[in-house]
Amino acid sequence: MENRESSPGDQTATAPAHLYKREYFESGNYADRPLGRFSMYWFARRYYAALLRRFAPPVADGALLEAGCGMGHLLGLLQDDFRCSGIDLMDYAIERTRVNAPKARVLQGDVNQPGILKTTNSASWSRCT
Numbered sequence: 001m002e003n004r005e006s007s008p009g010d011q012t013a014t015a016p017a018h019l020y021k022r023e024y025f026e027s028g029n030y031a032d033r034p035l036g037r038f039s040m041y042w043f044a045r046r047y048y049a050a051l052l053r054r055f056a057p058p059v060a061d062g063a064l065l066e067a068g069c070g071m072g073h074l075l076g077l078l079q080d081d082f083r084c085s086g087i088d089l090m091d092y093a094i095e096r097t098r099v100n101a102p103k104a105r106v107l108q109g110d111v112n113q114p115g116i117l118k119t120t121n122s123a124s125w126s127r128c129t
Helices: 022-026 040-055 073-078 091-100 116-120
Strands: 063-067 083-088 105-108 126-128
Touching: 022 091, 040 073, 063 073, 073 083, 073 091, 083 091, 091 105
Parallel strands: 063 083, 063 126, 083 105
Antiparallel strands: none
């Protein structure tokens, strides 16, 4: 997978993948915040899920794609309401999403990669990020 830094005005640059390894998820952004029941993260996930259930544009096949699905917590909440798919750059994130959202289809890749959305086998998507 190509890993190039973005330049001003570049809409197709990818994230610096070397920064988002397993250590990223086990320290810093995720590890310093409680993820358990009634934590701020717990409430935020449920808030975003409620917004999507209420306002996501209806699509014929009920498909929903989360680009940058992280550890799959949001997909886990939505997997019974939508036909969920998630895409993330990091192998560790994909691994955790498969645990946290077992009904979701999960792909490792970059949404800017030509043709990646065709591999999700859906004609239409509600997108959440």
